[in-house]
Amino acid sequence: MKRSFNIIALHCDGKILPETYELFNFVRDMGGETITFIILGSEPHVLMMARELAEKTGTDVICATSKYLENYYAQGYRDVLKGLVSTTDPCFICIPHTASGYDFAPLLAAALNIPCITAIEDIQDSLFIRSMFGGRIRAQARPSAPSAVLTVQPGAWEGSADYSGPGGTVRILPVDIPPGKTVIHGFKKSLSHDVGFCDAEVIVSAGRGIGSEQNVTLIKRLAALFPRSAIGATRAVCDLGWLGYRHQIGITGNTVSPRLYIACGISGAVQHISGMKNSRIIVAINTDRHAAIFRTATYCIVEDIKTFIPLVLEEYSRRSGNPVNGSS
Amino acid sequence: MLAILAALLYLCCSQRLKGAFSTGMNILVCVKQVPDSADTISVSEDSSRIMYNDGTVFRLNRYDEFALEEALLVKECFPGSRVDAISVGPERVRQAVRKALETGADHGIHVRVESDEYVSPLTRASLIAGFARTRGYDLILTGIMAEDDMECQVGQILAEKLSFACATSVMFQEISGDEKTIYVEREIEGGVRECITLAMPALLTIQSGINTPRYPSLSNVMRARSQEIEVADPQPADSLSMERSIIGLGYPKDAGTGEFLEGTPSDKARELLGILHELSMI
Structure with missing residues (x-):
């Protein structure tokens, strides 16, 4: 059965998060052939990131743009991705298990009415492995439907892209989404780094x-x-x-x-x-x-x-x- | 007269009693019961389920304790509010609902699931949604995840099923004076918070450390003792709601490459210092 893989690229401050590239290696580990990156954002930054993804991986990229997607917000990601990802054919939607990733992944799964498996840290015998009980129990998971949303534990796969062939294509897709009811105010640093971790041996x-x-x-x-x-x-x-x-x-x-x-x-x-x-x-x-x-x-x-x-x-x-x- | 007016004005403006003239919030807190320690659990022979033994002590999921406390704090800000606590599971989870009542929840609901097996987040959320749909909640709070299954999903799926706005990993919340929106700070990586405003009704999954959970007061313990817990029988809303993708449980195989120091405690202390010395650390 041919299955397609969609990797949702996450980014912050105009930079693609390294976890996005880790997902690329995760999908290759699963033997994924039909791979598409999907990146959401506002122009012009998102176009540069989309090109970087296509060049570094040789994979096609769908770049969904809207002025309302400048910053991440759960409902926006859910709505746009629900429209973009067709689950008529079997597909895995792969998302980094970061604070943004696990924020919208279950929303998207529920909106598409497909299962969601979170915090995958390994693949063994074609089964996904995830931790329970603080790492004391190891669970094997297999999606109960042909399509599923998967989130992958940061750091579980290597993040380096060793690709040097021709770049993939970038398809720019302006999306028409309403402004949404979520207001994004920006970010706030809540941690001071003054306990000397940088200098500590x-x-x-x-x-x-x-x-x-x-x-x-x-x-x-x-x-x-x-x-x-x-x-x-x-x-x-x-x-x-x-x-x-x-x-x-x-x-x-x-x-x-x-x-x-x-x-x-x-x-x-x-x-x-x-x-x-x-x-x-x-x-x-x-x-x-x-x-x-x-x-x-x-x-x-x-x-x-x-x-x-x-x-x-x-x-x-x-x-x-x-x-x-x-x-x- | 002036003094009364001034007092009323103060009440309206004060943060703590923001909703002085509101009819209060209708709040639901979803709590899960988890084993206190992973030392007392094992995996069944057919790898299908977690087995508890006689020594297994159950308690509230810690993240849900923070969610419950946050609900009680909202109630204190908005007089007339009511806090319901709901839990899905076998008979034993009534204890968790009782604990929530003792801590200050007004009403407890037990959604019965007969067997003591793994329940997937989708099933759990569907069961809660089946109950909550008609109850007109303004705010639903739950922990960011359960300490046992660690899936980080139930809150978000529940929000989707109820068409509530949703934010996870919440470290601060404040409901606007008109009760139409809620300002939220969510914790993301590297000690950074994302600040957003959501429309109400909203569902928040609460990160640990947002508050200091209170201990049950004697009066609440006395009240909870005789209080009835509402029993809701599961009404899964759709075909996928009884799904499960977790198909096997086991123990981690890879023992790691680490070296266990052996001998008496003093032997180990000497060996450790020897190693640190060799590494030129001391």
Whole structure:
């Protein structure tokens, strides 16, 4: 059965998001032959991006333009894509699982009355693989209908385009959409990056598994062993108020890649992993031997940080002959 | 007299009591019950379902706790508002509805599903839509995702089925004085927020950290104890609504390439420091 693949290109500030190219490799992994990119936006920026896509991938691009599509908004994307994507023939509509992607993907699926499978991270035996229960369970999915909307976890596929052949065509399609009831006001920076992640060689991060707010002290003392270190945290720890949101590492927080990353009491949900997986060395300390974090870690230690970090500090001061200072 | 006028004027202008003269909002919060810890679950032999054991403790999905709190905050701003809490699932999810009532919801609804199996987002949303369609809600809130299935879909599909405006990953919301629009900040990547205004009625999926969920008050706990929970029997609206695309469950195969340090805790501490020393980190 011949199936067509539509990749919805996402962009921000006039630049195509790298996740769009990751999707191209995802589709090629599925053996997709009939591939079309669809990009939505306002002229003139969207035309340049459409040409870039066609050149870098050799794939045809549909470029839907409207002055109302200058910025992303869910209802606009749903309406335009619903009109563009014909599901009379089997097709997969592939969308990056970013904050915009998962915002409109289920809307589009429901509008087209086809299934939606989200946060795909692998393909095995022609089945889509996605995580459940924070990575503890792996689900296999197969769309229950010939057509489906798929969202793909950022970072799950390589994003580089190694294509050097002739470029694809760009079809410009002015779309007539009403202004819509959504008013877009723009963007707001809500995170200050002043906890020193950029300069840090070592980041010691706390997850919910550290047990209580008091144990943040242990994390700070461990970090203080290293001359250029910073304190990170999972979203759950920030939500609990144990550390401020500026410490947050993960999809909605900071992305870091230090020489050494020490994950303390972190289970390893994909939202966190994607913010730190490019760290050179990853040490994970967790009481649960099956925690997902151990699949990413270089060194795995099955211990409780409450007892283990004091042992490390003790051993360190014994070796160096210096008592370990309490604060950093 | 002047003082009363001034007080009324203050009430009208104040953020907290913006809807002083409104009849209030009709709010629905969709809550899910999830196992407290993944340690107590396993996959059935035929790979079709999650098995819970005697040690499995269930609780409210954390993201839904934030959604419930946000609903209660809206209710406080708009006197006369009513907060309904709904959950889809087997008998056990009544606990989750009860918890919502204890926390401050006015009315609880249990949409019955007989078996304790995976329910797809489309099915879940269809069942809720079947109930909500005739109830005239102004605002529907739910968590950005469920901690167990992690699909990020139910809210959006429900919005589509009810023709509500929709925003996900919401970190701030404010309903306009005329109650016709809602200003929303949604969290996107890299600590940036997208700011939009939606027409009401609207559905928001709430990101964690938007507020600090309250604990149940004693009076609400007492009230909830004897309060009846409305039972709704499923009325799937369309043919696809009982679909499921998840066909098998299992454990991650790839153990990773990491090295497990073995021995006593002290052995491990020594080995770790040895490794860090070799890497010239300390």
